[in-house]
Amino acid sequence: MNITNKQNLPAPFVRMAESDYQYTPKRYSATELLKPVREILLKHRYNDVLEQDCADMIWLLFGQAVHHILEQNGTGQCEFAEEKLTYELENGYTVSGIIDFYDMQNGEVVDYKTASIWKIIKGEFDDWDKQGMIYAWLLWKNGLPVKSVKFYAILKDHSKRDAKIKADYPKLPVVPVEFVVNEERLLEIDKFIRGKIDELIRYEDTPDDELPLCSAADRWNDGDKYAVMKKGRKTALRVLDSPEEAENYKNASGGDYVEKRPGVDRKCSEYCLCCEKCEYWQKIYGAKTATDEQGE
Ligand code: SF4
Numbered sequence: 001m002n003i004t005n006k007q008n009l010p011a012p013f014v015r016m017a018e019s020d021y022q023y024t025p026k027r028y029s030a031t032e033l034l035k036p037v038r039e040i041l042l043k044h045r046y047n048d049v050l051e052q053d054c055a056d057m058i059w060l061l062f063g064q065a066v067h068h069i070l071e072q073n074g075t076g077q078c079e080f081a082e083e084k085l086t087y088e089l090e091n092g093y094t095v096s097g098i099i100d101f102y103d104m105q106n107g108e109v110v111d112y113k114t115a116s117i118w119k120i121i122k123g124e125f126d127d128w129d130k131q132g133m134i135y136a137w138l139l140w141k142n143g144l145p146v147k148s149v150k151f152y153a154i155l156k157d158h159s160k161r162d163a164k165i166k167a168d169y170p171k172l173p174v175v176p177v178e179f180v181v182n183e184e185r186l187l188e189i190d191k192f193i194r195g196k197i198d199e200l201i202r203y204e205d206t207p208d209d210e211l212p213l214c215s216a217a218d219r220w221n222d223g224d225k226y227a228v229m230k231k232g233r234k235t236a237l238r239v240l241d242s243p244e245e246a247e248n249y250k251n252a253s254g255g256d257y258v259e260k261r262p263g264v265d266r267k268c269s270e271y272c273l274c275c276e277k278c279e280y281w282q283k284i285y286g287a288k289t290a291t292d293e294q295g296e
Contacts, residue, residue: 109135
């Protein structure tokens with residue numbers, strides 16, 4: 001990955017960003033294994049030509065700063081911080097992960113995450129659960145005991161005001177989220193890891209445009225929406241998930257027509273680093289980007 005520095009930020013920003021994109025053949029990290037096959041393989045294939053600006057990685061730097069502080073303040077007994085663990089499978093492929101903090105005595109893994117308040121309010125933690133279980137699996141495979149994985153969510157957009165007036169709003173900007181680790185769960189994640197690596201191997205030589213398309217959920221696409229509209233009014237009376245619901249609402253509330261709003265792949269259009277190498281993005285968003293640029 002080529003790291004650009006459009007705002008001329010200090011050199012440590014660039015060094016930090018560069019260190020995050022070192023790919024090794026036949027090696028996949030815990031966080032990579034959670035991503036869709038197409039994204040993982042395109043990133044590996046085009047790592048040398050893809051670009052990202054270090055200013056866009058500011059939350060990564062923030063995360064690293066937190067890790068550094070915690071590492072400096074450990075007790076140094078039966079624990080380690082920021083340790084890279086690896087395990088090589090029988091097929092020669094290696095899984096790696098950097099564990100923020102591990103307390104051997106209590107069998108506890110700790111990970112610090114910057115997150116948005118919505119993640120906590122919605123309670124969507126499947127990705128953290130899986131990531132934590134891969135860390136637990138790495139420790140287990142390296143002969144180290146694990147009983148739990150605890151994430152500390154550091155909420156970037158926490159509002160003290162909302163915390164006072166909203167019942168379901170986190171009261172503090174740091175929220176612990178814990179997962180229990182047991183043998184059954186370790187065997188489950190073992191199956192997931194092996195299955196994912198087998199899938200990556202299966203598609204290693206597949207041409208870019210024949211790689212399996214990332215699912216709608218992986219593309220962060222919430223699906224098409226149906227807006228109930230009234231003539232002479234710009235905003236919708238209501239936006240619903242199906243044409244039937246929209247029709248019913250229109251008939252009951254005096255709307256004039258229903259407008260279909262195609263779902264947007266938020267990840268493809270804003271957050272996928274390899275999007276320009278993905279034919280799906282090129283087809284749907286590439287032409288739009290080129291037109292936008294011409295219009296500037
Ligand atoms: S642009 Fe979208 S479909 Fe293509 S790899 Fe990225 S997330 Fe997947």
